[in-house]
Amino acid sequence: MSGNLQLLAGTLARAKQENRAALITYMTAGFPTVNEGIAAIQAMLNSGADIVEVGLPHSDPVLDGPVIQAAHDIALRGGVRIADVIRTVREAYRATGKPVLVMSYWNPIDKYGAERFSSELAEAGGAGCIVPDLPVQESALWRESAARHSLATIFVAAPSTTDERLRELTAAGSGFIYASALMGVTGVRESVSTAASSLVRRIRATTELPVCVGIGIAHAAQAAQVAGFADGVIVASALVKAILGALDAAAGTATVAELTAELSLATRRHGD
Amino acid sequence: MSSKFFFPALPGQSPNRNGYFGAFGGKFIPEALVAAVDEVANAETTHYLFGTVAGPHPFPAMIRDFQRVIGVEARRQILERTGRLPDAAIACVGGGSNAIGLFHAFLPDTDVRLIGCEAAGHGVETGKHAATLSAGEPGILHGSRSYVLQDDEGQITEPWSISAGLDYPGVGPEHAYLHDTGRGEYRPVTDAAAMRAFRLLASAEGIIPAIESAHALAGAIEVGTELGPDGLILVNLSGRGDKDMDTAARYFEQDADAARAGGVSK
Numbered sequence: 060m061s062g063n064l065q066l067l068a069g070t071l072a073r074a075k076q077e078n079r080a081a082l083i084t085y086m087t088a089g090f091p092t093v094n095e096g097i098a099a100i101q102a103m104l105n106s107g108a109d110i111v112e113v114g115l116p117h118s119d120p121v122l123d124g125p126v127i128q129a130a131h132d133i134a135l136r137g138g139v140r141i142a143d144v145i146r147t148v149r150e151a152y153r154a155t156g157k158p159v160l161v162m163s164y165w166n167p168i169d170k171y172g173a174e175r176f177s178s179e180l181a182e183a184g185g186a187g188c189i190v191p192d193l194p195v196q197e198s199a200l201w202r203e204s205a206a207r208h209s210l211a212t213i214f215v216a217a218p219s220t221t222d223e224r225l226r227e228l229t230a231a232g233s234g235f236i237y238a239s240a241l242m243g244v245t246g247v248r249e250s251v252s253t254a255a256s257s258l259v260r261r262i263r264a265t266t267e268l269p270v271c272v273g274i275g276i277a278h279a280a281q282a283a284q285v286a287g288f289a290d291g292v293i294v295a296s297a298l299v300k301a302i303l304g305a306l307d308a309a310a311g312t313a314t315v316a317e318l319t320a321e322l323s324l325a326t327r328r329h330g331d
Numbered sequence: 332m333s334s335k336f337f338f339p340a341l342p343g344q345s346p347n348r349n350g351y352f353g354a355f356g357g358k359f360i361p362e363a364l365v366a367a368v369d370e371v372a373n374a375e376t377t378h379y380l381f382g383t384v385a386g387p388h389p390f391p392a393m394i395r396d397f398q399r400v401i402g403v404e405a406r407r408q409i410l411e412r413t414g415r416l417p418d419a420a421i422a423c424v425g426g427g428s429n430a431i432g433l434f435h436a437f438l439p440d441t442d443v444r445l446i447g448c449e450a451a452g453h454g455v456e457t458g459k460h461a462a463t464l465s466a467g468e469p470g471i472l473h474g475s476r477s478y479v480l481q482d483d484e485g486q487i488t489e490p491w492s493i494s495a496g497l498d499y500p501g502v503g504p505e506h507a508y509l510h511d512t513g514r515g516e517y518r519p520v521t522d523a524a525a526m527r528a529f530r531l532l533a534s535a536e537g538i539i540p541a542i543e544s545a546h547a548l549a550g551a552i553e554v555g556t557e558l559g560p561d562g563l564i565l566v567n568l569s570g571r572g573d574k575d576m577d578t579a580a581r582y583f584e585q586d587a588d589a590a591r592a593g594g595v596s597k
Contacts, residue, residue, distance in 0.1 A: 118487040119472060119487050121473060135486065140484060141484055166479075166481070167484055169485065170484060171484060171485065192474065
């Protein structure tokens, strides 16, 4: 089976036709357990998320702030393996038919084998991968495997990324470009920095690919603001935090569903 | 330029650096790393700099260039004092900053062996060690590809060493290169061997080395035995041991207890 790059592209194109931004939500696989993680992801996709990112837990999540670090830690202590991450992708896709991405640091994929990982991700119905610490100039091998299996390779651009580097990222990337709203680690912030809109403008000057903005977006007002200038709004830590702070898994899933629904509404305010 | 200092209060290290760093406005706080990360959340105004030669380019090269003075001076001084270059230059390696600082000036001197002593903890075969080049494999950690200690799915594993400064599960990429090309030799040194060397220098010379540096001394004892009495060895005594007195006292106490109980003395 080949991967779902086309489904991802189609989902982003349809959101654009509907004059709204796509909502992309994140959850760490295996957090708090594999099955509860799957339930939370399915709840997000059933509550208005268009696309989901499944985090592959890592011992050294250098892009992530304390909230997602804690989720990775809990997942790894629970003994989560790459096979569990692939199963999470499979069950999320099978239950909803929506695009499912993996967000992973490069070392686990490199160690597992890029070809083996892409082939298993595609077979599970995955749509692509975000690998924040894989530099574009080191990515050829991964991109060949990903392309062979119809998986998107989504690069992260930061406000500090130069125009020259942006051209390299957008030429090599597929699916969409992940624009980091700020210079820093993942985590909830009170407001969206102005850096985000100018970064999106600079990326658009180099590519036709959709541009989705993440890092630091936590609530509906911020999502609505970002939906005004980006093709997609990415929310991660706020959702993970809802599960961390919940009394039990069912309550966590319910809160996640509620927050996703609010965020989804916010992305539709665009153009009102 | 204004600076803020965050110092982790490491278990096993006595906080006697407090006064020293206090003079610069620094404070020891248990949550130093979290506080520092919060600060770095604003990367427009703040850069996170490793203390070692790891991390993405250009940090390994920057730290090496800051550290290389020791090698330049040591090379000049040993020529002045002995009229020749050493047979071996020896340093401890965690991330590898003091070692690369010493080695760099000697890279073109191919007759000088460059020997890095890694922390073998309880022994490389026990899995409780930080001997990344001796027992690790290539992987990506903290933004660079080098040797790392990892499991079968690329999760970085917990290193162990009696020395807080050496228990890093990676190593600077330039050391990985020297290891792969054979220009550098890296050998594991156990906690026990390092502590024997620690005690030896303290009793023979009245110098208390850092436990990190004691790994280099233990390596020097081995290499000296190999070279014989005509050998000339340069050792980087990269730190002082007063910060390690609690750890050393605890170690030697347990060692004595084990000996009294009829165990084999380390």
